[in-house]
Amino acid sequence: xxxxxxxxxxxxxxxxxxxxxxxxxxxxxxxxxxxxxxxxxxxxxxxxxxxxxxxxxxxxxxxxxxxxxxxxxxxxxxxxxxxxxxxxxxxxxxxxxxxxxxxxxxxxxxxxxx
Amino acid sequence: xxxxxxxxxxxxxxxxxxxxxxxxxxxxxxxxxxxxxxxxxxxxxxxxxxxxxxxxxxxxxxxxxxxxxxxxxxxxxxxxxxxxxxxxxxxxxxxxxxxxxxxxxxxxxxxxx
Numbered sequence: 383x384x385x386x387x388x389x390x391x392x393x394x395x396x397x398x399x400x401x402x403x404x405x406x407x408x409x410x411x412x413x414x415x416x417x418x419x420x421x422x423x424x425x426x427x428x429x430x431x432x433x434x435x436x437x438x439x440x441x442x443x444x445x446x447x448x449x450x451x452x453x454x455x456x457x458x459x460x461x462x463x464x465x466x467x468x469x470x471x472x473x474x475x476x477x478x479x480x481x482x483x484x485x486x487x488x489x490x491x492x493x494x495x496x
Numbered sequence: 497x498x499x500x501x502x503x504x505x506x507x508x509x510x511x512x513x514x515x516x517x518x519x520x521x522x523x524x525x526x527x528x529x530x531x532x533x534x535x536x537x538x539x540x541x542x543x544x545x546x547x548x549x550x551x552x553x554x555x556x557x558x559x560x561x562x563x564x565x566x567x568x569x570x571x572x573x574x575x576x577x578x579x580x581x582x583x584x585x586x587x588x589x590x591x592x593x594x595x596x597x598x599x600x601x602x603x604x605x606x607x608x609x
Contacts, residue, residue, distance in 0.1 A: 418572055421572065421574040422574060422576075424574075425574050425575065425576035426578075429576050433578050433579075444580060444586070445579065445580040446577065446579045446588075446605050447578050448577035449575065449576050449577070450564055450575040452571055452572070452573045453572040453573070454571070455570055455571040456569060456571075457566060457567040457569040457571040458530065458532050458566070458567040459565070459566045459567070460535045460538075460539050460565045460566075461562065462539035462542070463560065463561065464543035464560075465558075465559065465560045465561070466558060466559040467558040468558070474560075489562065491560045493607050496609060
């Protein structure tokens with residue numbers, strides 16, 4: 383029982399990260415319309431915020447956060463990820479968000495430090 | 497001299513990875529026009545091919561490969577990524593490819609074990 387508990391503390395908590403990402407996106411672009419001049423600032427803001435939140439958790443992980451913001455014009459967009467890592471310790475989480483004028487896809491990859 | 501060789505074998509070489517990415521994309525979608533029904537298969541094929549070529553390098557790295565395929569119709573797309581890792585051993589490489597009907601952006605992140 384105790385061992386199982388210890389194992390969980392050092393592992394990737396997908397739900398927690400999912401909520402954290404949604405909050406970061408909302409706080410940076412929630413309520414805004416797509417704007418070419420601001421989008422650069424937005425994507426940078428989203429990844430930085432997500433990363434800061436993740437690092438605060440103090441877990442022994444390296445993180446990679448990616449964000450794509452696309453204007454809604456009817457174009458098709460498809461994303462795919464593939465990872466070569468330790469499936470027992472490492473994990474990822476992808477969040478898809480949208481509003482009236484844009485889509486935002488954020489992915490977080492967490493890789494355990496040996 | 498010996499030490500230098502060892503470092504080469506265990507470092508993330510951007511040029512080498514960039515070449516692997518370009519070849520994988522060309523092989524998977526070069527010459528094709530954007531097709532909604534096939535794009536799922538294409539993006540999967542691009543990341544899988546990249547990953548298998550990377551793991552063949554035999555370096556002590558964990559890899560993350562991401563691929564975005566977007567139809568060309570005037571929409572604006574912006575991507576960003578940030579990493580919390582060991583600057584001296586880890587690295588990343590992003591390649592932007594396009595043809596007449598679509599854009600393909602592939603990013604590879606390599607983390608030293």
